Amino acid sequence: MAGLSGAALAISGAPAFARADPLPSWNQGAARQSIIGFVTRVTSPHGTDFVPIEQRIATFDNDGTLWSEQPVYFQVVFALDRVRALAAQHPEWTDRQPFSSVLAGDGSVLARLSEKDLLEIVEATHSGMTVAQFENIVLAWMATARHPRFNRPYTDLVFQPMLELLAYLRGNGFRTFIVSGGGIEFMRPWAEKRYGIPPDQVVGSSGETAFRIAADGTPELVKLPKVEFIDDGPGKPVAINRFIGRRPILAFGNSDGDQQMLEWTAAGGGARFMALVHHTDARREWAYDRTSSVGKLDKAWDEATRRGWLVVDMKRDWGVIYPFEKQVTGRHPAGRDGG
Amino acid sequence: MAGLSGAALAISGAPAFARADPLPSWNQGAARQSIIGFVTRVTSPHGTDFVPIEQRIATFDNDGTLWSEQPVYFQVVFALDRVRALAAQHPEWTDRQPFSSVLAGDGSVLARLSEKDLLEIVEATHSGMTVAQFENIVLAWMATARHPRFNRPYTDLVFQPMLELLAYLRGNGFRTFIVSGGGIEFMRPWAEKRYGIPPDQVVGSSGETAFRIAADGTPELVKLPKVEFIDDGPGKPVAINRFIGRRPILAFGNSDGDQQMLEWTAAGGGARFMALVHHTDARREWAYDRTSSVGKLDKAWDEATRRGWLVVDMKRDWGVIYPFEKQVTGRHPAGRDGG
Numbered sequence: 001m002a003g004l005s006g007a008a009l010a011i012s013g014a015p016a017f018a019r020a021d022p023l024p025s026w027n028q029g030a031a032r033q034s035i036i037g038f039v040t041r042v043t044s045p046h047g048t049d050f051v052p053i054e055q056r057i058a059t060f061d062n063d064g065t066l067w068s069e070q071p072v073y074f075q076v077v078f079a080l081d082r083v084r085a086l087a088a089q090h091p092e093w094t095d096r097q098p099f100s101s102v103l104a105g106d107g108s109v110l111a112r113l114s115e116k117d118l119l120e121i122v123e124a125t126h127s128g129m130t131v132a133q134f135e136n137i138v139l140a141w142m143a144t145a146r147h148p149r150f151n152r153p154y155t156d157l158v159f160q161p162m163l164e165l166l167a168y169l170r171g172n173g174f175r176t177f178i179v180s181g182g183g184i185e186f187m188r189p190w191a192e193k194r195y196g197i198p199p200d201q202v203v204g205s206s207g208e209t210a211f212r213i214a215a216d217g218t219p220e221l222v223k224l225p226k227v228e229f230i231d232d233g234p235g236k237p238v239a240i241n242r243f244i245g246r247r248p249i250l251a252f253g254n255s256d257g258d259q260q261m262l263e264w265t266a267a268g269g270g271a272r273f274m275a276l277v278h279h280t281d282a283r284r285e286w287a288y289d290r291t292s293s294v295g296k297l298d299k300a301w302d303e304a305t306r307r308g309w310l311v312v313d314m315k316r317d318w319g320v321i322y323p324f325e326k327q328v329t330g331r332h333p334a335g336r337d338g339g
Numbered sequence: 340m341a342g343l344s345g346a347a348l349a350i351s352g353a354p355a356f357a358r359a360d361p362l363p364s365w366n367q368g369a370a371r372q373s374i375i376g377f378v379t380r381v382t383s384p385h386g387t388d389f390v391p392i393e394q395r396i397a398t399f400d401n402d403g404t405l406w407s408e409q410p411v412y413f414q415v416v417f418a419l420d421r422v423r424a425l426a427a428q429h430p431e432w433t434d435r436q437p438f439s440s441v442l443a444g445d446g447s448v449l450a451r452l453s454e455k456d457l458l459e460i461v462e463a464t465h466s467g468m469t470v471a472q473f474e475n476i477v478l479a480w481m482a483t484a485r486h487p488r489f490n491r492p493y494t495d496l497v498f499q500p501m502l503e504l505l506a507y508l509r510g511n512g513f514r515t516f517i518v519s520g521g522g523i524e525f526m527r528p529w530a531e532k533r534y535g536i537p538p539d540q541v542v543g544s545s546g547e548t549a550f551r552i553a554a555d556g557t558p559e560l561v562k563l564p565k566v567e568f569i570d571d572g573p574g575k576p577v578a579i580n581r582f583i584g585r586r587p588i589l590a591f592g593n594s595d596g597d598q599q600m601l602e603w604t605a606a607g608g609g610a611r612f613m614a615l616v617h618h619t620d621a622r623r624e625w626a627y628d629r630t631s632s633v634g635k636l637d638k639a640w641d642e643a644t645r646r647g648w649l650v651v652d653m654k655r656d657w658g659v660i661y662p663f664e665k666q667v668t669g670r671h672p673a674g675r676d677g678g
C-alpha cells in the first residue's frame with residue numbers, strides 16, 4: 001500500500017518528500033488524476049468500489065502502448081532482418097516474393113508488402129528452430145539492432161510513464177498482463193527485465209509448436225511455420241479468457257485493435273478503467289491516429305470519446321516519454337516536486 | 340519460509356509442536372523425504388541447488404493426480420449428465436448416436452463409447468452458451484452431483500496430501516500450475532477455492548470461443564462446438580511453453596499422458612523433481628495402472644523407474660487420502676505428532 005499512500009499524499013497537497021510520487025513522469029491533469037483516483041477507489045477497503053486483490057487484473061497492449069511502434073512495428077523490422085540474415089541458407093528466396101523484394105532492399109519495400117506477405121515472412125523467419133534457439137535470436141537482435149531515428153536499442157523505446165504505471169499498479173496488488181498482437185515469443189525474452197512482467201503474464205499472437213525427442217534423446221519444442229492465433233481485435237478478449245480466465249478491471253491500448261479488449265473490460269460489474277494512448281507528440285515521439293497504417297486509432301477513439309474512457313494525450317500528459325530522457329535532462333522520479 | 344523451517348524441524352526430530360508439519364498426511368518414508376529434501380535444496384540461498392523464486396514453477400496434472408478419476412473421468416460424468424439435461428431441447432438426439440445410447444441409459448454405455456463419441460458429446464454439451472453461463476452450469480453441477488461410490492460432491496474427492504504439497508510449495512515461493520487434459524473451463528470455476536490455484540494458473544484442453552456483441556449491445560464470449568487444443572501427452576509441454584513460458588522445475592502426474600511433461604521438466608538444468616502418483620489403494624481409493632482404460636500408467640512408470648523419478652505409492656505413502664477422512668478419524672494436521 002506504499003504506492004497508494006504516496007499518491008494520496010500527493011493529491012492532498014502534503015509535501016512530496018514525505019513519499020515518493022508513484023507517477024513522476026505524468027504531468028498534473030485529468031489523466032494522472034483519473035488513474036490515481038481509480039486505484040485509490042478500488043484499493044480502499046471500506047469504499048463501495050473496493051476490488052479484492054485476486055480480481056485486480058490489468059491488461060496492456062504492447063506496441064504503441066508500452067513502447068513505440070513507428071515507423072513500423074519493431075517485430076516487422078526483426079522479421080526483415082531475419083530474412084537478410086537467413087538469405088544465404090535460402091537461395092530460393094532470390095526469385096521468390098515477398099523475399100526477393102526484401103532482399104533487393106529498396107526503401108519502399110515495406111509499403112508494398114501486403115498482410116499476406118508479412119504473414120509469410122513471419123512464418124518463414126519465426127520457425128525451423130527450437131523455442132530456446134528463437135529466444136536467443138531475439139535477445140541477440142535486441143542487443144545489436146538500433147532504431148534508425150534514435151540510434152538506440154529498441155528496448156530503450158519503452159514509455160517511462162507506462163513503466164511507472166505498471167509498477168504503481170503492482171504496488172497496489174494488481175497483476176499486470178501484456179495482451180498484444182505481437183508474438184508471445186518475441187516479447188517474453190525481454191518483457192520481465194524491461195517491464196517487470198513475467199513470461200506467464202505475456203499474452204500474444206503465436207505460432208504452432210511441436211514436442212519432439214531429438215536424435216540425441218533431448219526433448220525439444222520446435223517452432224512450426226504456421227500461425228496458431230492472432231491476438232488482435234476480437235482475439236484479445238478471447239485470449240484474455242483463455243490465458244487469464246478473469247475479466248480485467250483496467251485495460252490500456254492505443255488503437256482500433258484494442259477496441260474489443262476495452263469493450264470486454266468495460267462490460268464487467270463494479271469499477272472499471274479503460275484507456276487509450278493517443279500519439280500526439282511528433283517532436284518527442286510520433287503523432288498519428290485515424291489514417292495511420294501502423295496503430296490506426298479511429299473507431300476506438302470515437303467509442304472512447306462517447307463512453308468517457310480516458311484518452312491520454314502524450315504531448316500534454318507525459319512529462320517524459322522515454323527512460324533515457326530522464327538521464328539527459330537530469331529529471332528523476334525522486335527529484336521532482338509536487339508530483 | 341515458515342513451511343520450510345517446519346519441515347526441517349520435523350526431519351531433525353525436534354518436537355512437532357514447535358512448527359506445524361507442512362505434510363501431515365504424508366507417511367514417513369522416501370517419498371515424503373525426497374519432497375522435503377528437494378524443496379529445502381532449491382530454497383537454500385547458499386546451496387548449489389538454489390533456484391531463484393521466479394523460476395520456481397511447479398506443474399500438476401489434475402485427474403488422478405490432484406483428485407480421483409474413477410470409475411470414469413469426472414468431466415465425462417458431467418458431459419453425460421448434460422446430455423440428459425439438454426435432451427428435451429434436442430429431439431434429434433433420440434435417433435442419433437452416440438446421444439441415443441446415452442439417453443437409453445443402460446449401464447454399459449460408457450464402455451461402448453469411442454474417443455470420437457466422447458469428443459462429439461463434449462463438443463455438443465460444452466458449447467452454445469457464453470463462458471459465463473458455462474461457469475454457472477459447472478458450479479451448479481458441482482453443487483448437486485454426487486460420486487456414486489462415496490455419495491459426496493466430486494470436489495470432495497481431492498487428495499489431502501496433494502493439497503498439503505501445493506500449499507507447502509507456495510509457502511516456499513513456488514507458483515503451482517495445473518496442466519491437465521481436462522477442460523480449462525471445467526476446472527477454473529472451482530480450482531481456486533479447492534486448490535488455491537487462480538484461473539490464470541489453470542492450463543488445460545479448450546474449445547474455441549468467439550467474441551460477439553449481443554443484440555442488447557453486451558459483449559459476450561461464446562463457446563463454439565469445436566475443440567481447439569488437447570492438453571495431453573506431447574500437448575503438455577506445448578501448453579506449458581504457451582501458457583507459462585518457462586520450464587517447470589517440479590512436475591507431478593499419474594499416467595502416460597504426463598510422460599512428456601515429466602521429460603520436458605527433467606531436461607532442464609539444475610535441480611529437478613519428477614513424480615507420479617501410483618494408485619495402489621483399492622480400499623480407500625482405487626488400484627490400477629498398466630491396463631486401466633482411465634489413467635493408464637505403463638510407459639511413464641517404466642521411465643520413472645529407469646530414471647529414478649519418484650513414484651508415490653498411495654497405499655504406503657499417504658496416511659490420509661481425502662480431506663473428509665480427517666474429519667471422520669479426528670486426525671488433523673496440527674494434531675499428529677512427529678509428521
Ligand SMILES: [Ca+2]
Nearest residue numbers: 061063064255
Ligand atoms: Ca497497439
Ligand SMILES: [Ca+2]
Nearest residue numbers: 400402403594
Ligand atoms: Ca491424469
